[in-house]
Amino acid sequence: MKTVTILGATGSVGSSTLDLIERDPDAFQVLALTADRDVEKLAAAAIRTNARSAVMADEAYLPALRERLTGTGIDTAGGRQALLDTAAMGADWTMAAIVGCAGLEPVMAAVEQGGTVVLANKEPLVSAGEIILAAAKRHQATLLPADSEHNAIFQCFDASRSERVRRIVITCSGGPFRDWSTEQMRSVTPQQAVAHPNWSMGAKISVDSATCMNKGLELIEAARLFPVPHDAIEIVIHPQSVVHSLVDYVDGSVLAQLGPPDMRTPIAHCLAWPDRMPTPMAPLDLVAIGRLDFSAPDEVRFPALRLARAALDAGGARPTILNAANEIAVAAFLGKRLSFLEIAAIVSDTLACYDPPAPQTLVEVLAVDAGARRIAAERIEDRSR
Ligand code: NDP
Numbered sequence: 290m291k292t293v294t295i296l297g298a299t300g301s302v303g304s305s306t307l308d309l310i311e312r313d314p315d316a317f318q319v320l321a322l323t324a325d326r327d328v329e330k331l332a333a334a335a336i337r338t339n340a341r342s343a344v345m346a347d348e349a350y351l352p353a354l355r356e357r358l359t360g361t362g363i364d365t366a367g368g369r370q371a372l373l374d375t376a377a378m379g380a381d382w383t384m385a386a387i388v389g390c391a392g393l394e395p396v397m398a399a400v401e402q403g404g405t406v407v408l409a410n411k412e413p414l415v416s417a418g419e420i421i422l423a424a425a426k427r428h429q430a431t432l433l434p435a436d437s438e439h440n441a442i443f444q445c446f447d448a449s450r451s452e453r454v455r456r457i458v459i460t461c462s463g464g465p466f467r468d469w470s471t472e473q474m475r476s477v478t479p480q481q482a483v484a485h486p487n488w489s490m491g492a493k494i495s496v497d498s499a500t501c502m503n504k505g506l507e508l509i510e511a512a513r514l515f516p517v518p519h520d521a522i523e524i525v526i527h528p529q530s531v532v533h534s535l536v537d538y539v540d541g542s543v544l545a546q547l548g549p550p551d552m553r554t555p556i557a558h559c560l561a562w563p564d565r566m567p568t569p570m571a572p573l574d575l576v577a578i579g580r581l582d583f584s585a586p587d588e589v590r591f592p593a594l595r596l597a598r599a600a601l602d603a604g605g606a607r608p609t610i611l612n613a614a615n616e617i618a619v620a621a622f623l624g625k626r627l628s629f630l631e632i633a634a635i636v637s638d639t640l641a642c643y644d645p646p647a648p649q650t651l652v653e654v655l656a657v658d659a660g661a662r663r664i665a666a667e668r669i670e671d672r673s674r
Contacts, residue, residue, distance in 0.1 A: 291317050291382050292319075294319075294321045294380035294383045295319075296383065297410070299325075299330040300388060301491045302556070303384070305551075305553045309568065310560070319339065320340070320342070320380045321375045321378060323345075324343075325387075325391075326350050328350050328353045329357070336361055340363055341363070344366045344375045347367070347368075350367065376395040376398035377401065377402055380399075383406050384559075385410040388410065388491055392412065393416060400424045402428070404431070406425070406430055406432055407435045408432060411436055411506050411510045414509070415509045415510060415611070435552070435556050437533045439507070439510060440555035440559065441534035442515060443514075453538050453540075454536055454539075456517075456537035457517055457521060457534070457535070460530070460533060462486065462498065462526075463526045464499040465486055467526065471590055471630070474630055479623050482499040487550040492623055493616070493620075496623065504524050504593075505594050505600075505611075506612065509608050526584045526585065526586050529578060529582065531549075531573070531578055532546075533548060548570075548573060549570050551570055554568060593615075597611060605647035614636040614661050617635070617665035643664050
Protein backbone atom coordinates (compact mmCIF):
# COMPACT_ATOMS: atom_id res chain seq x y z
CA MET A 290 0.00 0.00 0.00
CA LYS A 291 1.32 3.42 -0.99
CA THR A 292 0.87 6.30 1.44
CA VAL A 293 -0.33 9.40 -0.38
CA THR A 294 -0.50 13.10 0.43
CA ILE A 295 -2.27 15.56 -1.86
CA LEU A 296 -1.24 19.20 -1.54
CA GLY A 297 -4.12 21.19 -3.07
CA ALA A 298 -6.62 18.33 -2.81
CA THR A 299 -9.68 20.52 -3.49
CA GLY A 300 -8.51 21.85 -6.85
CA SER A 301 -8.90 20.46 -10.34
CA VAL A 302 -5.76 18.28 -10.26
CA GLY A 303 -6.37 17.37 -6.62
CA SER A 304 -9.89 16.17 -7.47
CA SER A 305 -8.65 14.10 -10.43
CA THR A 306 -6.03 12.50 -8.17
CA LEU A 307 -8.65 11.70 -5.53
CA ASP A 308 -10.89 10.18 -8.19
CA LEU A 309 -8.18 7.67 -9.12
CA ILE A 310 -7.19 6.90 -5.54
CA GLU A 311 -10.77 6.33 -4.47
CA ARG A 312 -11.24 3.77 -7.22
CA ASP A 313 -8.52 1.60 -5.68
CA PRO A 314 -8.72 1.92 -1.88
CA ASP A 315 -6.66 -1.23 -1.33
CA ALA A 316 -3.66 0.26 -3.14
CA PHE A 317 -3.50 3.69 -1.48
CA GLN A 318 -3.65 4.99 2.06
CA VAL A 319 -4.26 8.74 2.34
CA LEU A 320 -1.93 10.36 4.82
CA ALA A 321 -2.96 13.99 4.38
CA LEU A 322 -5.09 16.26 2.23
CA THR A 323 -4.65 20.03 2.13
CA ALA A 324 -6.63 23.02 0.85
CA ASP A 325 -6.50 26.77 1.23
CA ARG A 326 -10.09 27.72 2.13
CA ASP A 327 -12.53 25.16 0.77
CA VAL A 328 -13.52 23.55 4.08
CA GLU A 329 -16.52 21.66 2.76
CA LYS A 330 -14.70 19.97 -0.12
CA LEU A 331 -11.65 19.12 1.97
CA ALA A 332 -13.68 17.69 4.84
CA ALA A 333 -15.80 15.58 2.50
CA ALA A 334 -12.71 14.19 0.75
CA ALA A 335 -10.96 13.48 4.06
CA ILE A 336 -13.99 11.52 5.32
CA ARG A 337 -14.43 9.60 2.06
CA THR A 338 -10.78 8.55 1.96
CA ASN A 339 -10.39 8.07 5.72
CA ALA A 340 -7.40 10.44 5.62
CA ARG A 341 -5.16 10.60 8.65
CA SER A 342 -5.13 14.43 8.56
CA ALA A 343 -6.69 17.43 6.83
CA VAL A 344 -5.02 20.83 6.71
CA MET A 345 -6.20 24.33 5.81
CA ALA A 346 -3.32 26.52 4.55
CA ASP A 347 -5.34 29.58 5.55
CA GLU A 348 -5.54 29.26 9.33
CA ALA A 349 -8.72 31.36 9.51
CA TYR A 350 -10.61 28.35 8.12
CA LEU A 351 -9.29 25.87 10.69
CA PRO A 352 -12.17 26.30 13.22
CA ALA A 353 -14.71 25.49 10.51
CA LEU A 354 -12.72 22.40 9.47
CA ARG A 355 -12.45 21.24 13.10
CA GLU A 356 -16.16 21.60 13.56
CA ARG A 357 -16.89 19.72 10.35
CA LEU A 358 -14.54 16.83 11.26
CA THR A 359 -15.45 16.48 14.95
CA GLY A 360 -15.84 12.84 15.91
CA THR A 361 -14.24 11.47 12.75
CA GLY A 362 -10.80 10.84 14.26
CA ILE A 363 -9.17 12.82 11.44
CA ASP A 364 -6.43 15.16 12.68
CA THR A 365 -6.84 18.80 11.68
CA ALA A 366 -4.34 21.64 11.41
CA GLY A 367 -4.10 25.08 9.85
CA GLY A 368 -1.62 27.73 8.72
CA ARG A 369 1.50 27.90 6.61
CA GLN A 370 3.73 25.97 9.02
CA ALA A 371 1.13 23.21 9.32
CA LEU A 372 1.09 22.96 5.52
CA LEU A 373 4.89 22.61 5.43
CA ASP A 374 4.86 20.05 8.26
CA THR A 375 2.24 18.07 6.33
CA ALA A 376 4.33 18.13 3.15
CA ALA A 377 7.24 16.85 5.25
CA MET A 378 5.30 13.92 6.77
CA GLY A 379 7.12 11.48 4.53
CA ALA A 380 4.39 10.11 2.29
CA ASP A 381 5.56 7.56 -0.28
CA TRP A 382 3.83 9.62 -2.97
CA THR A 383 3.00 13.33 -2.82
CA MET A 384 0.92 15.15 -5.40
CA ALA A 385 1.98 18.81 -5.62
CA ALA A 386 -1.21 20.46 -6.88
CA ILE A 387 -1.25 23.84 -5.16
CA VAL A 388 -1.56 26.67 -7.67
CA GLY A 389 1.26 29.18 -8.12
CA CYS A 390 4.45 29.83 -6.19
CA ALA A 391 2.46 29.30 -2.97
CA GLY A 392 3.41 25.67 -3.67
CA LEU A 393 7.16 26.26 -3.74
CA GLU A 394 7.99 25.77 -0.05
CA PRO A 395 5.60 22.79 0.31
CA VAL A 396 7.24 21.16 -2.75
CA MET A 397 10.67 21.67 -1.22
CA ALA A 398 9.46 20.25 2.12
CA ALA A 399 8.15 17.17 0.30
CA VAL A 400 11.32 16.77 -1.78
CA GLU A 401 13.46 16.91 1.35
CA GLN A 402 11.66 13.78 2.59
CA GLY A 403 13.04 11.82 -0.34
CA GLY A 404 9.84 10.10 -1.54
CA THR A 405 8.13 10.45 -4.90
CA VAL A 406 6.95 14.00 -5.57
CA VAL A 407 4.61 14.46 -8.50
CA LEU A 408 4.66 17.92 -9.98
CA ALA A 409 1.46 19.30 -11.44
CA ASN A 410 2.29 22.63 -9.77
CA LYS A 411 4.60 24.03 -12.46
CA GLU A 412 5.31 27.51 -11.07
CA PRO A 413 7.87 26.30 -8.47
CA LEU A 414 9.87 24.60 -11.23
CA VAL A 415 9.83 27.81 -13.26
CA SER A 416 10.87 29.99 -10.32
CA ALA A 417 13.30 27.71 -8.55
CA GLY A 418 13.92 24.80 -10.90
CA GLU A 419 17.61 24.32 -10.28
CA ILE A 420 17.17 24.53 -6.51
CA ILE A 421 14.37 21.93 -6.53
CA LEU A 422 16.31 19.57 -8.80
CA ALA A 423 19.44 19.86 -6.66
CA ALA A 424 17.41 19.15 -3.51
CA ALA A 425 15.80 16.13 -5.17
CA LYS A 426 19.23 14.76 -6.01
CA ARG A 427 20.55 15.44 -2.50
CA HIS A 428 17.59 13.78 -0.80
CA GLN A 429 17.15 11.03 -3.40
CA ALA A 430 13.60 12.11 -4.13
CA THR A 431 11.95 10.99 -7.35
CA LEU A 432 10.32 13.83 -9.29
CA LEU A 433 7.61 12.83 -11.75
CA PRO A 434 5.91 15.30 -14.10
CA ALA A 435 2.10 15.22 -14.05
CA ASP A 436 1.66 18.18 -16.39
CA SER A 437 0.27 16.37 -19.45
CA GLU A 438 2.91 17.63 -21.89
CA HIS A 439 5.83 16.84 -19.60
CA ASN A 440 4.37 13.52 -18.68
CA ALA A 441 4.13 12.78 -22.41
CA ILE A 442 7.77 13.78 -22.93
CA PHE A 443 8.79 11.71 -19.89
CA GLN A 444 7.07 8.66 -21.42
CA CYS A 445 8.87 9.17 -24.78
CA PHE A 446 12.27 10.45 -23.64
CA ASP A 447 15.09 7.90 -23.44
CA ALA A 448 17.03 9.41 -20.55
CA SER A 449 19.91 6.96 -21.04
CA ARG A 450 20.47 8.37 -24.55
CA SER A 451 19.51 12.01 -24.20
CA GLU A 452 22.27 13.00 -26.66
CA ARG A 453 20.27 11.13 -29.34
CA VAL A 454 17.29 13.46 -28.87
CA ARG A 455 17.18 16.08 -31.59
CA ARG A 456 14.11 18.01 -30.48
CA ILE A 457 11.28 18.11 -28.00
CA VAL A 458 7.98 19.33 -29.40
CA ILE A 459 5.46 20.62 -26.86
CA THR A 460 1.91 20.80 -28.13
CA CYS A 461 -0.38 23.70 -27.28
CA SER A 462 -4.15 23.84 -27.81
CA GLY A 463 -3.91 27.58 -28.45
CA GLY A 464 -6.65 28.20 -25.88
CA PRO A 465 -10.07 29.75 -26.46
CA PHE A 466 -8.72 32.74 -28.44
CA ARG A 467 -6.44 30.81 -30.79
CA ASP A 468 -8.02 32.37 -33.88
CA TRP A 469 -8.92 35.78 -32.44
CA SER A 470 -7.27 39.01 -33.58
CA THR A 471 -5.55 41.24 -31.03
CA GLU A 472 -8.43 43.68 -31.50
CA GLN A 473 -10.96 40.99 -30.59
CA MET A 474 -8.93 40.00 -27.51
CA ARG A 475 -9.02 43.57 -26.17
CA SER A 476 -12.41 43.06 -24.50
CA VAL A 477 -12.06 39.44 -23.31
CA THR A 478 -13.80 38.85 -19.95
CA PRO A 479 -12.60 36.52 -17.17
CA GLN A 480 -15.60 34.31 -17.87
CA GLN A 481 -14.54 33.88 -21.51
CA ALA A 482 -10.91 33.30 -20.57
CA VAL A 483 -11.58 30.51 -18.08
CA ALA A 484 -13.73 28.56 -20.57
CA HIS A 485 -11.03 26.34 -22.09
CA PRO A 486 -12.20 24.46 -25.19
CA ASN A 487 -10.61 21.07 -24.27
CA TRP A 488 -9.54 20.94 -20.61
CA SER A 489 -11.42 21.55 -17.37
CA MET A 490 -8.94 23.31 -15.07
CA GLY A 491 -8.56 25.85 -12.25
CA ALA A 492 -9.02 29.56 -13.03
CA LYS A 493 -5.35 30.58 -13.02
CA ILE A 494 -4.08 27.95 -15.45
CA SER A 495 -7.13 28.52 -17.66
CA VAL A 496 -6.22 32.20 -18.01
CA ASP A 497 -2.58 31.20 -18.58
CA SER A 498 -3.77 28.92 -21.38
CA ALA A 499 -5.75 31.75 -22.93
CA THR A 500 -2.73 34.11 -22.93
CA CYS A 501 -0.40 31.20 -23.86
CA MET A 502 1.68 32.03 -20.78
CA ASN A 503 0.91 28.47 -19.72
CA LYS A 504 2.91 27.25 -22.71
CA GLY A 505 5.67 29.70 -21.85
CA LEU A 506 5.82 28.32 -18.31
CA GLU A 507 5.81 24.81 -19.76
CA LEU A 508 8.71 25.67 -22.05
CA ILE A 509 10.75 26.63 -18.98
CA GLU A 510 9.47 23.57 -17.09
CA ALA A 511 10.61 21.31 -19.97
CA ALA A 512 14.04 22.93 -20.02
CA ARG A 513 14.37 22.20 -16.30
CA LEU A 514 13.26 18.58 -16.56
CA PHE A 515 14.90 17.34 -19.75
CA PRO A 516 18.58 17.72 -20.67
CA VAL A 517 18.32 19.31 -24.13
CA PRO A 518 19.42 22.74 -25.36
CA HIS A 519 16.77 25.46 -25.04
CA ASP A 520 16.56 25.93 -28.79
CA ALA A 521 15.78 22.22 -29.17
CA ILE A 522 12.42 22.74 -27.46
CA GLU A 523 9.66 23.77 -29.86
CA ILE A 524 6.04 24.69 -29.37
CA VAL A 525 3.42 23.62 -31.91
CA ILE A 526 -0.27 24.52 -31.92
CA HIS A 527 -2.46 21.41 -31.87
CA PRO A 528 -6.10 22.36 -31.27
CA GLN A 529 -7.41 18.84 -30.57
CA SER A 530 -5.17 18.26 -27.47
CA VAL A 531 -4.80 14.57 -28.33
CA VAL A 532 -1.04 14.45 -28.99
CA HIS A 533 0.33 15.67 -25.68
CA SER A 534 3.95 16.18 -26.82
CA LEU A 535 6.64 14.52 -28.94
CA VAL A 536 10.32 13.59 -28.82
CA ASP A 537 12.30 13.67 -32.08
CA TYR A 538 15.42 11.46 -32.28
CA VAL A 539 18.47 11.91 -34.55
CA ASP A 540 17.43 8.97 -36.75
CA GLY A 541 14.17 10.73 -37.67
CA SER A 542 11.95 8.69 -35.33
CA VAL A 543 9.40 10.86 -33.56
CA LEU A 544 7.76 9.35 -30.47
CA ALA A 545 4.53 10.86 -29.20
CA GLN A 546 2.14 10.14 -26.35
CA LEU A 547 -1.55 10.40 -27.20
CA GLY A 548 -4.53 10.31 -24.89
CA PRO A 549 -7.81 11.97 -24.01
CA PRO A 550 -7.58 15.53 -22.68
CA ASP A 551 -8.13 14.32 -19.11
CA MET A 552 -5.54 14.80 -16.37
CA ARG A 553 -6.38 11.39 -14.92
CA THR A 554 -4.19 9.73 -17.57
CA PRO A 555 -0.90 11.50 -16.70
CA ILE A 556 -1.76 11.36 -12.99
CA ALA A 557 -2.41 7.61 -13.23
CA HIS A 558 0.92 7.22 -15.01
CA CYS A 559 2.62 8.91 -12.05
CA LEU A 560 0.56 6.99 -9.46
CA ALA A 561 1.48 3.59 -10.86
CA TRP A 562 4.95 4.39 -12.26
CA PRO A 563 6.94 2.38 -13.26
CA ASP A 564 3.88 0.12 -13.58
CA ARG A 565 0.57 1.05 -15.25
CA MET A 566 -2.93 1.18 -13.77
CA PRO A 567 -6.37 1.24 -15.40
CA THR A 568 -8.37 4.49 -15.59
CA PRO A 569 -12.08 4.97 -16.30
CA MET A 570 -11.46 6.76 -19.61
CA ALA A 571 -12.73 5.15 -22.81
CA PRO A 572 -10.04 4.05 -25.27
CA LEU A 573 -8.97 6.82 -27.63
CA ASP A 574 -11.21 6.67 -30.72
CA LEU A 575 -8.94 7.87 -33.52
CA VAL A 576 -11.59 7.35 -36.17
CA ALA A 577 -14.06 9.53 -34.27
CA ILE A 578 -11.33 12.17 -33.79
CA GLY A 579 -10.69 11.95 -37.55
CA ARG A 580 -7.92 14.51 -37.91
CA LEU A 581 -5.06 16.01 -35.96
CA ASP A 582 -4.00 19.55 -36.92
CA PHE A 583 -0.70 21.32 -36.25
CA SER A 584 0.41 24.91 -36.90
CA ALA A 585 3.03 27.40 -35.76
CA PRO A 586 2.34 29.57 -32.70
CA ASP A 587 1.87 33.33 -33.16
CA GLU A 588 4.18 35.25 -30.81
CA VAL A 589 2.77 38.60 -31.96
CA ARG A 590 -0.79 37.92 -30.84
CA PHE A 591 0.48 35.90 -27.87
CA PRO A 592 3.56 37.79 -26.61
CA ALA A 593 3.73 35.67 -23.44
CA LEU A 594 5.47 32.98 -25.51
CA ARG A 595 8.22 35.39 -26.51
CA LEU A 596 8.60 36.74 -22.97
CA ALA A 597 8.94 33.23 -21.54
CA ARG A 598 11.52 32.13 -24.09
CA ALA A 599 13.58 35.28 -23.46
CA ALA A 600 13.38 34.68 -19.70
CA LEU A 601 14.51 31.07 -20.14
CA ASP A 602 17.45 32.08 -22.35
CA ALA A 603 18.53 34.91 -20.02
CA GLY A 604 18.20 32.65 -16.95
CA GLY A 605 19.10 33.99 -13.50
CA ALA A 606 16.18 35.75 -11.86
CA ARG A 607 14.23 36.25 -15.11
CA PRO A 608 11.97 33.16 -14.92
CA THR A 609 11.17 33.93 -11.26
CA ILE A 610 10.18 37.50 -12.18
CA LEU A 611 8.17 36.35 -15.20
CA ASN A 612 6.19 33.91 -13.08
CA ALA A 613 5.56 36.25 -10.14
CA ALA A 614 4.45 39.17 -12.33
CA ASN A 615 2.17 36.84 -14.25
CA GLU A 616 0.54 35.53 -11.06
CA ILE A 617 -0.21 39.10 -9.92
CA ALA A 618 -1.46 40.15 -13.36
CA VAL A 619 -3.73 37.10 -13.74
CA ALA A 620 -5.22 37.71 -10.27
CA ALA A 621 -5.88 41.35 -11.24
CA PHE A 622 -7.51 40.23 -14.51
CA LEU A 623 -9.73 37.73 -12.66
CA GLY A 624 -10.60 40.54 -10.20
CA LYS A 625 -11.53 42.79 -13.16
CA ARG A 626 -8.76 45.29 -12.37
CA LEU A 627 -6.79 44.61 -15.55
CA SER A 628 -7.70 43.86 -19.15
CA PHE A 629 -6.74 40.61 -20.85
CA LEU A 630 -4.05 42.11 -23.10
CA GLU A 631 -2.52 43.98 -20.16
CA ILE A 632 -1.51 40.70 -18.49
CA ALA A 633 1.49 40.23 -20.81
CA ALA A 634 2.16 43.98 -20.72
CA ILE A 635 2.50 43.91 -16.92
CA VAL A 636 4.85 40.93 -17.12
CA SER A 637 6.92 42.74 -19.73
CA ASP A 638 7.02 46.00 -17.71
CA THR A 639 8.06 44.17 -14.56
CA LEU A 640 10.85 42.32 -16.38
CA ALA A 641 12.02 45.60 -17.91
CA CYS A 642 12.44 47.46 -14.63
CA TYR A 643 13.59 44.75 -12.21
CA ASP A 644 16.93 43.05 -12.65
CA PRO A 645 18.18 41.53 -9.38
CA PRO A 646 21.08 39.05 -9.30
CA ALA A 647 20.36 35.35 -9.87
CA PRO A 648 18.89 33.82 -6.70
CA GLN A 649 20.99 30.96 -5.34
CA THR A 650 18.83 29.77 -2.45
CA LEU A 651 15.15 29.27 -1.75
CA VAL A 652 15.15 32.37 0.47
CA GLU A 653 16.63 34.43 -2.38
CA VAL A 654 14.05 33.06 -4.84
CA LEU A 655 11.26 34.06 -2.46
CA ALA A 656 12.79 37.56 -2.13
CA VAL A 657 12.93 38.01 -5.93
CA ASP A 658 9.39 36.65 -6.19
CA ALA A 659 8.17 39.16 -3.58
CA GLY A 660 9.99 42.04 -5.29
CA ALA A 661 8.46 41.20 -8.66
CA ARG A 662 4.99 40.93 -7.13
CA ARG A 663 5.38 44.37 -5.55
CA ILE A 664 6.46 45.97 -8.83
CA ALA A 665 3.74 44.25 -10.85
CA ALA A 666 1.12 45.41 -8.34
CA GLU A 667 2.43 48.99 -8.59
CA ARG A 668 2.29 48.85 -12.38
CA ILE A 669 -1.32 47.62 -12.24
CA GLU A 670 -2.15 50.45 -9.85
CA ASP A 671 -0.49 52.98 -12.22
CA ARG A 672 -2.58 51.73 -15.14
CA SER A 673 -5.85 52.14 -13.28
CA ARG A 674 -5.10 55.83 -12.48
P1 NDP B 1 -7.02 24.93 -8.67
O1 NDP B 1 -7.16 26.39 -8.56
O2 NDP B 1 -8.17 24.13 -9.20
O3 NDP B 1 -6.64 24.30 -7.23
C1 NDP B 1 -5.60 24.84 -6.47
C2 NDP B 1 -5.47 24.11 -5.15
O4 NDP B 1 -4.48 24.77 -4.35
C3 NDP B 1 -6.73 24.09 -4.30
O5 NDP B 1 -6.74 22.93 -3.51
C4 NDP B 1 -6.55 25.33 -3.42
O6 NDP B 1 -7.33 25.28 -2.22
C5 NDP B 1 -5.08 25.26 -3.13
N1 NDP B 1 -4.48 26.56 -2.87
C6 NDP B 1 -4.73 27.74 -3.51
N2 NDP B 1 -3.98 28.72 -2.99
C7 NDP B 1 -3.25 28.17 -1.99
C8 NDP B 1 -2.31 28.69 -1.07
N3 NDP B 1 -1.95 30.00 -1.06
N4 NDP B 1 -1.73 27.84 -0.19
C9 NDP B 1 -2.07 26.53 -0.18
N5 NDP B 1 -2.97 25.99 -1.01
C10 NDP B 1 -3.55 26.80 -1.92
O7 NDP B 1 -5.71 24.65 -9.54
P2 NDP B 1 -5.43 23.46 -10.58
O8 NDP B 1 -5.74 22.15 -9.94
O9 NDP B 1 -6.02 23.79 -11.89
O10 NDP B 1 -3.86 23.60 -10.76
C11 NDP B 1 -2.94 23.25 -9.74
C12 NDP B 1 -1.53 23.31 -10.30
O11 NDP B 1 -1.40 22.28 -11.30
C13 NDP B 1 -1.19 24.62 -11.01
O12 NDP B 1 0.15 24.93 -10.79
C14 NDP B 1 -1.43 24.32 -12.49
O13 NDP B 1 -0.62 25.10 -13.32
C15 NDP B 1 -1.03 22.86 -12.56
N6 NDP B 1 -1.68 22.10 -13.60
C16 NDP B 1 -3.04 22.01 -13.65
C17 NDP B 1 -3.68 21.30 -14.65
C18 NDP B 1 -5.17 21.17 -14.67
O14 NDP B 1 -5.70 20.42 -15.51
N7 NDP B 1 -5.91 21.82 -13.80
C19 NDP B 1 -2.92 20.63 -15.71
C20 NDP B 1 -1.48 20.74 -15.54
C21 NDP B 1 -0.90 21.45 -14.54
P3 NDP B 1 -8.85 25.91 -2.18
O15 NDP B 1 -9.67 25.01 -3.06
O16 NDP B 1 -9.20 25.82 -0.77
O17 NDP B 1 -8.73 27.29 -2.73
